[in-house]
Amino acid sequence: ETGVTQTPRHLVMGMTNKKSLKCEQHLGHNAMYWYKQSAKKPLELMFVYNFKEQTENNSVPSRFSPECPNSSHLFLHLHTLQPEDSALYLCASSLQGGTQYFGPGTRLLVL
Amino acid sequence: AQTVTQSQPEMSVQEAETVTLSCTYDTSENNYYLFWYKQPPSRQMILVIRQEAYKQQNATENRFSVNFQKAAKSFSLKISDSQLGDTAMYFCAFMNPPNFGNEKLTFGTGTRLTIIP
Numbered sequence: 001e002t003g004v005t006q007t008p009r010h011l012v013m014g015m016t017n018k019k020s021l022k023c024e025q026h027l028g029h030n031a032m033y034w035y036k037q038s039a040k041k042p043l044e045l046m047f048v049y050n051f052k053e054q055t056e057n058n059s060v061p062s063r064f065s066p067e068c069p070n071s072s073h074l075f076l077h078l079h080t081l082q083p084e085d086s087a088l089y090l091c092a093s094s095l096q097g098g099t100q101y102f103g104p105g106t107r108l109l110v111l
Numbered sequence: 112a113q114t115v116t117q118s119q120p121e122m123s124v125q126e127a128e129t130v131t132l133s134c135t136y137d138t139s140e141n142n143y144y145l146f147w148y149k150q151p152p153s154r155q156m157i158l159v160i161r162q163e164a165y166k167q168q169n170a171t172e173n174r175f176s177v178n179f180q181k182a183a184k185s186f187s188l189k190i191s192d193s194q195l196g197d198t199a200m201y202f203c204a205f206m207n208p209p210n211f212g213n214e215k216l217t218f219g220t221g222t223r224l225t226i227i228p
Contacts, residue, residue: 031214042115043202043218056215088154097214099146100206102156 002026004103006091012109013081021076021106023091030096032074034066037088037105049074050096081110113138113205117219124193125227131178132188132222134203140164144206145179146216147188151199159201162186190224198226 004025013019025032034046048056049068063085065077074091086109092100114137124130136145147159162170162179169177174191190197203219 042220045215048215090156094214099158099161100216101158104153104155
């Protein structure tokens with residue numbers, strides 16, 4: 001695998017479920033990001049991790065819980081989501097101060 | 112806070128023609144980066160081109176070039192000899208100067224470009 005990968009690509013979950021999104025980068029980068037892309041809205045930055053440390057939490061509700069065990073892996077744990085959380089969730093990575101490269105995204109539907 | 116504005120929600124052009132997508136931004140910073148990303152129907156966000164604000168020379172990547180007007184805070188993308196594979200959403204994005212790993216991308220709302228055969 002090369003670049004930035006994300007699993008699963010599609011996810012349907014109920015409001016009481018707990019699920020996790022996974023992102024892995026194979027580019028040797030040190031920073032990783034979660035973005036949310038909803039219909040008719042600009043991409044919204046959710047979280048930033050640099051060398052495994054969270055450096056940005058963009059006022060994201062606590063039902064989204066990120067985890068970054070190392071510079072290559074990033075998770076987004078989901079619990080008790082709402083239908084309005086349905087969106088495309090994009091992961092990206094970069095070298096510090098560099099261009100961000102994106103994964104293919106996870107399309108999430110909350111019923 | 113930085114803002115990025117793309118005033119053309121949709122555009123279409125005949126194959127092989129040239130098209131220009133507009134982007135303006137607002138910032139008080141002097142050093143920053145600007146990007147164009149494309150998002151085809153697969154939803155993969157793909158880097159098209161990058162411009163450093165301190166460089167006066169406009170960036171080019173094959174058929175893609177930018178017109179960067181720093182004083183006007185304008186950053187347009189020109190696609191020459193357009194191809195069917197250029198059909199996608201195009202996003203303009205602003206990144207604040209390097210800040211020890213706290214760099215953020217601010218995106219515009221996108222322009223949906225359709226290349227007509």
